[in-house]
Structure formats: structure tokens, C-alpha cells
Amino acid sequence: MTSQNIDNAQVEQVTVRSQGQTRLVPGNKYRPFPSIELPERQWPSRSITTAPTWCSVDLRDGNQALPTPMSVEEKLRMFDLLVKVGFKEIEIGFPSASQIEYDFIRRLVDENRVPDDVTVQVITQSREDLIRRTFESIRGLKKVIVHLYNSTSPAQRRLVFGLDKAGIVDIATRGTKLIKELVATVPETEITLQYSPESFALTEIDFSLEICEAVVDIWQPTPTNKIILNLPETVQIATPNVYADQIEWFCRHMRDRNSAIISLHTHNDRGTGVATTELGLMAGATRVEGTLFGNGERTGNVDIVVVALNMHMQGLDSHLDFSDLDSIRVVYEECTRMQVPMRQPYAGELVFTAFSGSHQDAIQKGMAAWEESEGGIWDVPYLPIDPKDIGRSYEAIIRINSQSGKGGVAYIMETEYGFHLPKPMRVEFGKVINVLADASGEELPPQKIYEAFMHEYIDRNGPFVLEEFHTEKVSGEVECRAHVSVNGAMHELQARGNGPIDAFVRALNEAQLANFSLLSYTEHSLKHGSDAQAIAYIQIEATSNETNTTSAFFGAAIETNIEMASIKSVISALNRSQVAGA
Numbered sequence: 001m002t003s004q005n006i007d008n009a010q011v012e013q014v015t016v017r018s019q020g021q022t023r024l025v026p027g028n029k030y031r032p033f034p035s036i037e038l039p040e041r042q043w044p045s046r047s048i049t050t051a052p053t054w055c056s057v058d059l060r061d062g063n064q065a066l067p068t069p070m071s072v073e074e075k076l077r078m079f080d081l082l083v084k085v086g087f088k089e090i091e092i093g094f095p096s097a098s099q100i101e102y103d104f105i106r107r108l109v110d111e112n113r114v115p116d117d118v119t120v121q122v123i124t125q126s127r128e129d130l131i132r133r134t135f136e137s138i139r140g141l142k143k144v145i146v147h148l149y150n151s152t153s154p155a156q157r158r159l160v161f162g163l164d165k166a167g168i169v170d171i172a173t174r175g176t177k178l179i180k181e182l183v184a185t186v187p188e189t190e191i192t193l194q195y196s197p198e199s200f201a202l203t204e205i206d207f208s209l210e211i212c213e214a215v216v217d218i219w220q221p222t223p224t225n226k227i228i229l230n231l232p233e234t235v236q237i238a239t240p241n242v243y244a245d246q247i248e249w250f251c252r253h254m255r256d257r258n259s260a261i262i263s264l265h266t267h268n269d270r271g272t273g274v275a276t277t278e279l280g281l282m283a284g285a286t287r288v289e290g291t292l293f294g295n296g297e298r299t300g301n302v303d304i305v306v307v308a309l310n311m312h313m314q315g316l317d318s319h320l321d322f323s324d325l326d327s328i329r330v331v332y333e334e335c336t337r338m339q340v341p342m343r344q345p346y347a348g349e350l351v352f353t354a355f356s357g358s359h360q361d362a363i364q365k366g367m368a369a370w371e372e373s374e375g376g377i378w379d380v381p382y383l384p385i386d387p388k389d390i391g392r393s394y395e396a397i398i399r400i401n402s403q404s405g406k407g408g409v410a411y412i413m414e415t416e417y418g419f420h421l422p423k424p425m426r427v428e429f430g431k432v433i434n435v436l437a438d439a440s441g442e443e444l445p446p447q448k449i450y451e452a453f454m455h456e457y458i459d460r461n462g463p464f465v466l467e468e469f470h471t472e473k474v475s476g477e478v479e480c481r482a483h484v485s486v487n488g489a490m491h492e493l494q495a496r497g498n499g500p501i502d503a504f505v506r507a508l509n510e511a512q513l514a515n516f517s518l519l520s521y522t523e524h525s526l527k528h529g530s531d532a533q534a535i536a537y538i539q540i541e542a543t544s545n546e547t548n549t550t551s552a553f554f555g556a557a558i559e560t561n562i563e564m565a566s567i568k569s570v571i572s573a574l575n576r577s578q579v580a581g582a
């Protein structure tokens with residue numbers, strides 16, 4: 001790859017007219033990013049097998065991108081959160097940037113808030129006054145990574161620094177020399193140097209190597225006292241494979257590879273921060289800088305929550321704890337004043353929710369199979385991880401609107417209210433809910449679905465009303481006596497059958513109050529304990545007196561006495577058949 005000069009380029013954008021519309025095409029305003037010459041690249045056939053060292057840059061790169069940067073108190077709260085999540089390296093700020101940044105670091109020192117197993121990192125430009133101020137800020141800390149950066153890309157060399165390559169190398173090496181000198185001023189502190197050739201991904205790869213090796217030559221790292229070479233994709237300008245090639249090329253060509261930790265720092269301008277980081281790990285890096293939920297400059301830094309949970313879903317221990325992601329999100333939103341979008345991977349409110357019928361059906365079947373497997377391999381369609389792993393409940397997995405189907409409605413009735421609707425009844429009740437959802441045009445919360453069930457099946461009070469019901473055993477059969485009013489007219493019924501339901505069905509038919517037969521019957525208890533109730537579901541086939549056609553109807557009833565629930569479910573089904581005109 002060579003540097004390109006656009007100064008004199010003749011830029012032409014082209015306007016295209018097609019089918020009555022005008023469209024701007026880029027013409028030669030932009031250039032494709034050149035690829036890296038890397039014969040027999042290895043990364044495409046590798047996979048990620050261990051967690052990298054994670055470094056949170058929430059308190060630096062995240063903070064510097066906020067409209068209102070965090071206060072000292074907010075930074076302290078965020079720091080405690082990052083420690084709790086399990087970060088062992090945390091970039092705590094840019095101490096020479098502002099008094100708040102400086103004071104925050106002093107609070108960490110004065111209040112002894114940095115755990116022994118956590119190393120803090122501070123960033124500085126390669127300018128003498130800023131480096132000296134940085135060293136003043138870290139006095140009293142046990143372990144510190146001093147992070148020196150300067151930008152190296154052709155555009156930044158030309159536009160920001162007005163320097164050639166040698167001048168840019170000189171900025172880096174002068175800074176390194178000064179840091180080396182200042183180590184003696186903090187004897188109680190173990191210093192690691194991190195050097196970032198900022199805009200690495202946009203820099204000629206051989207120049208990136210040259211400047212890093214110039215820094216290495218001064219710092220003199222060893223395999224037991226390594227330097228961190230952080231190779232940032234400061235601005236994302238190419239597909240993720242290009243960054244992976246750059247990382248693998250760098251790892252292959254650098255001298256003394258064992259004395260350096262190769263670190264990734266990616267942004268998300270093209271929306272591929274996670275992919276770029278994952279390929280960078282496959283290409284040989286062992287450390288990742290990023291932020292919670294991807295806060296950071298412009299479109300953000302890479303979202304470490306996603307990279308870590310992507311590992312989790314492959315069965316890898318990420319060493320970070322996101323088992324209560326909602327609480328982490330609350331602290332993040334309060335400290336940064338940013339919001340996690342509803343579709344954010346893992347953390348978004350809607351990412352484990354299905355509204356659509358076919359997804360709900362598959363999820364319901366998958367969940368049932370997984371529960372039966374008692375801890376088997378997670379293989380639930382449409383749910384890449386178990387929401388419970390990150391502290392989410394199963395309640396929101398299925399939500400109902402007009403796109404939903406019977407499976408989803410049955411899932412809500414079962415998980416929220418303990419009603420195991422018989423399979424054919426799901427079809428019938430699913431249609432009831434679909435009509436309601438269509439009419440409202442909105443989501444139907446579980447309470448509304450429950451109310452619709454009660455209204456449709458349980459709370460019907462006519463035209464049939466059961467006033468009295470008794471049974472007794474007579475010569476091996478059950479004899480029932482009942483008082484049933486129909487549209488207010490009272491009828492006394494009596495019949496025998498092989499059980500109470502059979503006797504009651506016969507009594508109604510013999511008295512010519514209805515013309516129907518029993519198709520199916522199920523029951524189950526609803527609650528346990530002294531106020532235990534049972535629900536009975538019955539399906540009848542009713543014949544219309546007018547048209548002599550038959551139709552099937554479900555009825556349901558809830559009672560403490562299961563016999564009474566079954567008899568009332570017959571009445572419920574009859575009442576529904578009357579409304580439908582059977």
C-alpha cells in the first residue's frame with residue numbers, strides 16, 4: 001500500500017437520471033481502500049478460542065465523545081461498575097485534558113479505590129507539558145499503563161502536523177524518551193508503556209511497523225516486561241478483512257514479537273466494529289479496547305458487551321460478568337446520558353422478543369423442548385442465547401399484536417397465568433385475540449389477553465344459566481338433577497350417564513334445550529394450596545336447528561370443585577354456540 005495524494009485530484013460526482021428520478025453517484029470523490037499484500041493469510045481459517053485482555057476505554061474515548069462529559073462522581077460510579085464487570089485494565093482518562101480528569105484520578109488514589117488486580121491506563125499526546133502533567137496525576141498508583149499516541153496516516157501527517165514520516169517518528173520517539181525518563185519520578189508505580197500509532201488502519205503498513213519499532217527500540221521491552229502496541233482502526237474505512245490483514249501482517253513482520261502485546265482499538269463508522277475486532281483477534285491480537293454498549297467518538301467504539309457475549313454464545317468464558325445486563329445499562333445510561341437502542345444486540349429491550357406468529361410458534365416449541373431436556377444444549381429457534389444468562393426474564397420473549405399467532409397467545413396464557421389450553425382451543429382463542437389486536441392496532445399486554453379469555457369463556461352469563469346441580473350413583477351409573485334457566489325460563493332436568501358430564505349432556509338434549517354432543521374434555525388445577533382452583537375445557541359439537549349444520553365450540557369454567565368446573569364448562573360452550581347462532 002502506498003500513500004495517496006488527493007490534492008490535485010479532479011473530483012467528479014455524477015448525477016444519474018433514471019425512471020424520472022435523479023440520484024447522486026459518488027464518481028471519483030471516494031476511493032476504494034487498497035488491500036494488503038499477504039500471501040497465505042492465516043486468520044480466515046482460525047477461530048477465537050480464548051478471551052482477550054479487555055481494556056475499557058469508557059472513561060476516556062467514551063467520555064471524550066459525550067455532549068456533557070461525566071463529572072467526577074459519575075466517573076467514580078462508572079469506574080466501580082467497570083471493576084464489578086471484571087475489567088482488569090481500565091483507561092481512566094486524559095489527565096492533562098482538564099481539572100475534572102485530573103481530580104478524578106486523584107480521588108481514585110486518595111480513596112484507594114483501585115483494586116490490586118486492576119491496572120489503570122492514562123492517555124497523553126506526545127507533548128512534554130502534557131506528559132509531565134500525566135506523571136503528576138498518577139503518583140501513588142501501584143500499576144499504570146501510560147498510553148502515548150500520535151497520528152500517523154498520510155492525511156494527518158500532511159494536514160495536522162505538516163511533517164514528513166521522519167518528523168512523525170520523531171514525535172513518537174521524543175515522547176517515549178521523556179516517559180522513560182519520568183518513570184524514575186514515580187518509584188512506587190509499575191509503568192507499562194502503550195504506544196498507539198493513531199489512525200493505524202489508514203497508515204501505510206510498513207510505516208506503522210517502522211514507527212512502532214522506533215518506539216520499541218527506545219523503550220526496550222522484554223518478554224516479561226512487554227510493551228503494548230495498540231493498533232487502532234481510528235476511523236473505519238474498509239471491510240473487516242482488510243484490518244485483519246493489517247494485524248496479521250504486523251504480527252508476522254515485527255521484530256521481537258514476544259516482547260509486545262498486540263492490542264485492537266476499533267470504531268464503528270461502517271457499522272462493523274464487532275466484526276473487525278473479532279477478525280483482528282483471529283489475526284493474532286490478544287487485547288481489545290472498547291466500551292460498554294459502544295459509546296465513543298462518532299458511531300462509537302466497539303461494543304465490548306457484544307464481543308464478550310458473542311464469545312459466551314460460542315461456549316467461551318469471556319471473563320466479564322454481564323449476568324445482570326439491565327443494571328449495567330441503568331448505570332451506563334445515568335452516567336453518560338446516552339440511551340441503549342431497542343435493537344442493540346443483547347442489551348436492547350426488544351432483542352429477545354418475538355411479535356410474529358411463526359417465530360412465536362417456533363420459540364414456544366423450542367423452549368418446551370429445552371425445558372424437557374433439563375439443562376441440555378441451548379437450541380431454541382430465534383433466541384441465540386438464553387435470555388436468563390444476562391438476567392432477562394422469559395416474560396418478554398413473546399408479545400402479542402396483530403402479527404402474532406395462536407402459539408404466542410397460548411404461551412402467554414401458560415407462562416403468565418398457568419392455563420394449558422388444549423391444542424384445538426388455541427386455534428379458536430387465537431382468532432379471538434387476532435380480531436382484538438387488529439381492532440386496536442396496538443400491542444396487547446398479557447392482562448388484556450387474560451381479560452379477553454375471561455370475557456369469552458368464563459364470564460358468560462346467558463342465555464343458559466346453571467342454577468342447581470346434584471349427582472348420585474344409581475345402579476353403576478351417575479344420575480344428575482339440575483335446574484337450568486334459558487333466557488330466564490327455568491327447566492328441571494334429570495338423566496343418567498356414565499359420568500356427571502355425560503348425564504348432564506343427555507339431560508339437556510332429552511329436554512330439547514340444546515342439540516349437541518361432547519367432542520373432548522380436559523382439566524387441570526390452577527393454583528396449589530387451600531384456595532386451589534381447577535379449570536375445565538370442553539369442546540362440543542352443536543347442531544343448528546335452522547340450518548341443520550354442525551359446528552364445534554369450546555367452553556371453559558373455573559371452580560374449586562372439579563365436577564362443577566366441568567358442568568359449567570358445558571354451559572360456557574353452549575352459551576358461545578348460541579351467540580354464534582348454532
Ligand SMILES: CC(=O)SCCNC(=O)CCNC(=O)[C@H](O)C(C)(C)COP(=O)(O)OP(=O)(O)OC[C@H]1O[C@@H](n2cnc3c(N)ncnc32)[C@H](O)[C@@H]1OP(=O)(O)O
Nearest residue numbers: 064094096097098125126127149150151160161171198234
Ligand atoms: C483518536 C483519539 O481519540 S485521540 C484522543 C483525543 N482526545 C482528546 O483530544 C480529548 C482531550 N484533549 C484535550 O483536552 C486537548 O486537545 C489537549 C489538552 C490534549 C490539547 O489541547 P490544546 O493544545 O489546547 O489543543 P489541540 O488539541 O487543538 O492541540 C493541537 C496541537 O497538538 C498537536 N498534536 C495533536 N496530537 C498530538 C499528539 N498525539 N502528539 C503531539 N502533538 C499532537 C497538533 O499537531 C496541534 O499542533 P499545532 O498547535 O502546532 O497545530
Ligand SMILES: CC(C)C(=O)C(=O)O
Nearest residue numbers: 149196198232234265
Ligand atoms: C488514541 C487512539 C487509540 C484512539 O483513541 C483511536 O485511534 O481511536
